[in-house]
Amino acid sequence: MHVVYPAVVAALLFSIGVYGVLARRNTILVLMSVELMLNAVNLNLIAFDVWLRDALHSGQVLTLFVIVIAAAEVGIGLAIVLAVFRTRRAIELDRLRDLGEP
Amino acid sequence: MIVSLIVVLPFAGAVLGLLLSRHPHGRDPAGNLAANKRAGLFGVVPTALSAGLTGWLVWENTPSTNVLTVIDTGGVAITVGLEVAELSVLTAMLVGVVALAVQVYSVGYMRGEIRYPSFSAFISLFTSAMLLVVFAADLMVLYVGWEIMGLCSYLLVGHWWEERANSRAAIKAFLVTRLGDVGFLFGIFVLGFAAGSFRISDVLAADIPTPTLVLATLLLLAGVAGKSAQVPLHTWLPDAMAGPTPISALIHAATMVAAGIFVVARLYVLFPQPTLDVLGVVAAIGMLGAALAAFAQNDLKRVLAYSTISQLAYMAAALAGGARDAAVFHLVTHGAFKALLFLCAGAVIHHVGSNLLHHMGGLRRAMPVTFWTMTVGYAALIGLPPASGFFSKDAVLYGLERSDSPIQLLLYGSALLTVGVTGAYATRAWLMTFFGTGKIQALPEPVPGTAHVFDGREAPATMLWPMGILAVPALLLGFTDAGEFHLAPAVTALVVALLGVAFVYVIWRGSPERDPARLLGAFRDPCEQAFYVDRLYAAVLVRPVLALARGVVRTDDEVVDGAVRGSGRATVGLSGLTRHLQNGNAQLYVTGVLAGVLLIAVGAVVLG
């Protein structure tokens, strides 16, 4: 298995995730795009772990950790989204502009 | 040693008067009288000591030079030192006596005045500066004194600065004399660099080519014309009469204005014929014009001011005609009798509460002492024997008659005519002040520009004593030089002067209520306006300069400040543009961050 294949697929997935984060209005869609980026990273970790035959299996273990962290992140993120939705009745990112210059 | 004491004593008096007069009380009005008393002491005592020491110097009469230190400038060195010469001692004696008289006089004149301490301190400072000019052994030291005198003149003319006209007069005096002083300073530079030394003795002995000398002395002449109120730069002197009368007596009649003549006399051997001719023409115009202007003035102090210009031009004419000793002689006698006249005028104004001649009249009986002393002064001014002016004018006229100057005829004719006009204006002022009917009324409060309320009595003793003392030299100073007396010019001058006197007397006798100046007819207005010189200057110089100044202000406002404000506004505008980026859209921020990261990555790949 050429390492280039998984690496390129991961790069493409990551770029798609970038596009999603930057272009989507809905906060939940943005969270999905973040998951895409995390998965791109996971794919890289797996592929390089296989290539390098790491004795500690650090690539795969780290992938597991990332999956766990991603789950936690989605949980917290959704909680935040819900809190925002409760107070503002909107989860469109470009309507949440309290940071802006008046 | 003694000479430095003479110079330093009044200076110390000035410092003490400024610093210590109000010491225990501050600005407390209760301590005002005490402060004035102490300031009077600080003013009078050092001046008296200084005058006494000068008298001793006259007695000793040994020329000497004291050098304190030589300042190495890298170029021509400056010698800080004092020199005692016959001319210096004579002038210093005049300065000392007049300054002492004025200090004593102002104790009475300025009684109760809130700013008397600074007033007397400035007089002391002025005295010190004038003595420095007189005794300076170095042109630079002389210039220092010269400038301090200008400063004191400014400060004292503007003593009653609450009145806008007074502060304007002070500024005018300062600016006009400063115009001349620039020329004076550059004249000193030319002389110093040509001679390789600023020491007066070296400069006098140096062999300087004539063109350089002409340039240098013409530049010096600008300063002389400024300080001595000679024709192109004379306009400040009549306005300077806005100052208190003792100041007019000290600075603008007897001493500071004589400094210009003194400097010419001191450096006389340096003055080549072309410069003297220029000086002569200026003097010939000045003496007659100023005398005519004096005849038409309604303000007593302005009469005396124009008279001063005229008499100073007289001395300048004597210098131009080669009669240096006569010029110095007239300088001394004029200092004495003009100071006397001003002090008497001060007493009169003090009494009447107004400067204007047509407010006066019939004061002969009310103020006998003033009447007699002022009569002595007028006699000296007109040149009636045996007063001092008779002898000094005779010396000047004799010198001009014998002069081999190319403009001798102009000088002599102008001088003779001036003698006649002088008789006329002096008689007019005398008659209008002391004869006729009294018109004065008691005033409830002082007129602006005068120190006192009219009280209907003769002036206080502190004012009368200096007048009496000054009357003595004004009357008798002529006899010190009586050996040089020449009958023919004296008789001529006397006849001309008496003609003027008689003419005015006859006119006045015809109707004592009316101003004898009416005999000038249509010519009166130009004379009263001093031949419109002020207006000419206003039109030719003042207004263009003001317009230019306004232009500069506008340029500063709109171009310089505009650039500053504009850059500020541009910054605000530009930041307004970048401010739009801070629109609160987090996605936009992240886009920027990622684009930046990409650029860095590309840069790292391409460049690394």
Next chain:
Amino acid sequence: MTSAGFWPPSALEVVFLLLGLVAVGSALMVVTTRQLVHAALWLVVCFGALAGCYLVLTAEFVAWVQVLIYVGAVVVLLLFGIMLTRAPIGRSDDLDSGNRVVAGVVAVATAGVLVGVVVGGFQHAYAELQPGAGSAETLGASIFRNWVLPFEALSVLLLAALIGAIVLSRTDIKGRG
């Protein structure tokens, strides 16, 4: 790690590339679809394809975990989020912000840079696949021998996230101020 030619690809590579294609395609659908719920479903497809990729790469345990947690938990969580925020079900045209063009440019540039770098850096790297390298046994041994401490720390993190999520979502807990 012996190198082999790119052509012809081995059967495994073909399978991997097909699965990768599905993953990338469904990911594209996730970020471009106009229906919110479809995005979540496309995400399931993408994650499933990725799990297949992991399987091909012999990481079987990770693949199952991926299916269990991502497809099972995360996507369900996201669907709950969609429901709770009363997001529009069905087509909606305003799912993309005005930032789209710039986002596309940045994404394409990112892809260009990453692919360029990866291809340039690893074009000769070749991984021999050994079945069993990613089995549950191997990974379990590794985690509980070598990664115990991070694992425990991670469990604390999860606990914290759990509590945080509860605190954030409950309305009856007020801040102290």
